[in-house]
Amino acid sequence: MSFRAHILGAAAGGGLPQWNCGCDNCNLARSGDIPSQTQSSLAVTGDGSAWAVLNASPDIRQQLADTPVLHPSGLRDLPLRAVLVTNGDIDHIAGLLTLREMQPFTLFATAGIHEVLAQNPIFDALEQRRGRARNHCFDYDPLPLAPGVTVPRCSRVPGKVPLILRVKRCKRI
Template structure:
């Protein structure tokens, strides 16, 4: 079987344009001069008939409405078999509340992420007699959808913003932030929408991959600070930036990966402008800038 992936949402939390942002990118998107992007999510399938959604963004209703392969096939039937969340961030779990209308699917996550969801009673709207919550151990393969095996593995990151205390560790290794290895009969792909650093272990894991969707939150670490939009750097938010000596473009330069795609891009990131110099530099380095609706088949 093949591996088919559709980017449902290429932007980070807030999307493009973000509802309360007047940055250059958001103004261009509102005027239709650059494409708008919804919040971080990916759909995958092995047969094109049974699909899994990786991260349920707040925009999932619109995303599913724009994905013909995921249209309802009956009165209350949808080719959605499962949903997997890679962390407890609002932009990755809020969409679960949209999926509460008695639609049966399996909800996959680590035990740590399931615990975060269980602490908030609003997620009980996902009726437990219909939605099967399945805890997945790290580095243990499981069937995500027919013909497609997934394996969760830890990547450096942090707890969700709403769980932060006075001291925040941004490079935690554990169940709170994970990547996903996707294995079909003949292909291997990886989905890592949030990552604070490329560790030697992660580098070795990704070597030889056919396809990688990777965290592209910011172009430069201080991008939002310089724009006057935040006091937080990318590192403080638990994300690698694209540019710079310790950025992802440099870090992946000598790793054998057939196709590399940036996803989870913040609304300020200049690569979201198709004609930007930064976007050209990323493409020249072998990266694809993810876009809503982009499909890749291996």
Template sequence: MKFLVLGAAAGGGLPQWNCGCDNCNDARAGRISASGQSSLAVSVDGHSWAILNASPDIRQQMQASPRMHPRALRDTPVGSVLLTNGDIDHIAGLLSLREQTPFQMFATGEIHKVLADNRIFDAVNREVVPRVTVALDQPFELLPGLTAKLFAVPGKVPLFMEGTEVQTDLEGEQTVGVRLSDGAKTAYYIPGCATVTDKLLDQIADADQLFFDGTLWDDNEMIRTGTGVKTGRRMGHIPISGPDGSIVRLSGLKAAKTFIHINNTNPIWQPDSLERAFVTGNGWQIAADGQETEI
């Protein structure tokens, strides 16, 4: 399997349009690399690709990646798009893929309902782009030679669907992880996860490669930096650090591990930070736009 990181950042990207934090200012000045919003492409042959989550930056991300360019007058190497939740940073890019070129769109029934309830997504013609509903824990063909399976991951409903009471550790169709297999190797893509449960550890135990939620370094990051009022877990994202953070909880996993969906405030963006050194010292990679991985 071949993986291409189209976007490594969380919602808003790096720099975020309205943020003057150190990371965003450094990205504007070119002192660190800018990053688009989270999206990952996967292929088994290097010619036909599936896109996992269509970020609002998808047009620019595809332009920057020659593997995503059309090979004829009206063409795309994209055979399918798969959505892992209904968050804006994962579905808004569908509106840039509305020009009557066929591909398949895979999601759970709950995620498809988010699209159906927002009629702007009818611009993506269902007669050209079929919406395929996928049941949890049932394997399906994402591309020829590539089998996928969706499974529940602790999370919450999209921000724009929140009510007065918000459950952040829901396990159902609203937030899913993806298991990918070409019959020889197995990879997982989990860009949003509120907590690493024992059940989730059992699910991903066979991973050769893991792309995992790296949104925040610590749970109070947004509050501490003055950029927000919510903890990471309130936003549905487990922190990287801490005794029950993702590095500790996933330390027994033998897979190659990569953090993706990284918030603009996260100190691991800084090349010389102690936090980045800690992450890489514990065997993790940090995703970057354009990064290619093969297993």
């Protein structure tokens, strides 16, 4: 088997339709005139049995359910072996909380993204210290995601700091 990719979702944050938007596209998607879309995520494999997911969108549960090649082949035997998080935005990390169940996987992210996750205690649900999510920091070298799938080069791209790091905390009164 050779490299295969499956687009799990292609919409921006919130999906299509967005719950709080009344634009033409969102209204058309609500009425069924154009297809609805889940948030951006991609599954890749090099051997057809071990899969990696790029970005764990908040829609990951639905995306996995809608993708037969990612369904369990046994009680707790999933083909998902790794998740590569490309940035610390909520749209790319919130789905990790869905993946907190007993399925082990390797979480690939930069040291900075791992720090973002470590700063928020809700991500302790991944139980990283017990091996359910094995952390792997990469430093922009070739990155082996799954058997037969290697990211040859990861590059930094300019952008904004994730919203969760820009939000100011409320003061206690």
